[in-house]
Amino acid sequence: MMDVIHNIGWAIVFSVVGGLVGMMLVLLASVIVPRLIDRFTPNMDEQKEIIRGNSAVAEYYGRLVSAAILGVSIVVAAAVLGGVIAALY
Numbered sequence: 323m324m325d326v327i328h329n330i331g332w333a334i335v336f337s338v339v340g341g342l343v344g345m346m347l348v349l350l351a352s353v354i355v356p357r358l359i360d361r362f363t364p365n366m367d368e369q370k371e372i373i374r375g376n377s378a379v380a381e382y383y384g385r386l387v388s389a390a391i392l393g394v395s396i397v398v399a400a401a402v403l404g405g406v407i408a409a410l411y
Contacts, residue, residue: 329410336405344398348391355390359383 359368371379 332409333406336409337402340398340402340405344395344402347394347398351391351394352387355387356383359386 366379368379368383372383
């Protein structure tokens with residue numbers, strides 16, 4: 323019985339620490355990805371185009387950033403789940 327409580331405790335620790343690390347990685351990705359897009363497209367200022375009302379640039383920019391953040395989120399969720407499963411066995 324004590325072993326089960328110990329494993330549940332480790333599962334909680336893994337999920338909390340993994341969640342915090344995941345939040346930091348998602349925030350970091352949301353800062354870095356727009357800078358990478360700006361660096362990869364030096365002849366185009368996306369911010370000015372969006373302000374001018376260019377919806378194609380806004381959709382492209384938004385989809386690219388959201389896809390990167392979603393990808394990081396999926397990887398972090400898998401890592402947290404793996405940690406919880408490892409702690410429970």
